[in-house]
Amino acid sequence: MSPLARTLAHPAALRIARTALGLVLLVAALGKIGDPAAFAGQVENYRLAPLWSVNLIAMSLPWIELLAGLALVLGVRPRAGAVVALLCMAVFTVAVGSAWARGLDFECGCFGKASAATVGARKFTENVGLTLLAAIAALRARGGAAS
């Protein structure tokens, strides 16, 4: 394990990272589950997925996020939860980055309709940060102590 990973993989650091990530995911997921139509509208706005699939994505992605968040917060299969979070974050980061590059200006859809943050540098940076957090949370704990 590289020295950096070893530092980050300290059980206490991991627990913090996982709990923090899990909470972010839970809040994000609940916001989207609360208003599926709004989230579907935002997925459509990104114009990345084919239109017919937008609703399927909008109805399942929040629940995937929710389960990943629960896994992280509750500590049940947290690494799997973190990897799922990592996949989600990677996809979101690409989506936000792509929209930003195309100059699309609409609600971000990151937290459901609760935050009407337009796509841009700030949102992109936030996503990159969360992706990194997810990568950390996915690390295997340093041996010898329960996480």
Added chain:
Amino acid sequence: MSPSPESRSETGADLVRGVALILAAGLALGFAYNALQRGAGSTQALAWVREEVRLASLEGPAAAPDSTAAETGDPAAASAGDGAQARVEAVPAHPGPPARSPDDAPPAQERAPHGTAPAPAAASAAPPVPPAPATAPAPDALPDVPESNEPREVSYALAKRFHDAGAALFVDARTRGEFAEGHIPGARSLPFDDVFERPELARQLEAGARPIIAYCGSADCNLSRDLAFALVEGGHRRVLVFRGGIAEWRAGGAALDEGGPAEHSP
């Protein structure tokens, strides 16, 4: 100390299984939840296959709700009489008291012969080829805007004519900052974000007898449509959407005003 599952060599396969489990369970829960919502008739339920929401065009089936069809807006606005017939047939008529027309011609209150038709979203079929204009357009007659419980689209050409005649209230759905950078002259700033937080703003907007034309940045931006639906929900019955927005206004060479929002809706 007892080894945690992680200090044992957790196989990659375990991890993959865990990921697959979360993904599969998430999908299943998501679909199940939606099925439940649909079964309960909830407004939150989504259709399984998403189709494009097409707002009917004010100008009737002759004009595609597309910026390139701007020219066909004029012939469809020939005379209030003939034009109204074609237009009303294109959209479900709202069974309500006749609206006072903003222009001089008395409104031709022809209600469409069919009953309440399914939502104009059903007009997601490809728009028909616009027919060749038969009559010379009467340049001064603006089309009647019948009441409806759904917003409709207007082309740039028609929006411009409404604007030049002062016959419509333009509302800008973008943020106040964007409004200040450049807005359609005479438009009012009504950011959709504000209306979303405080729906009473939509209800309180005073348009008088004029129809409302909502716009935002461009056809890519859905704020205008969202604002239009919010206005209809707030009780306004003659709401139009100028999808082309600032981008098309600029491209058409028309002037923009700058400066802070005149007045927020009362």
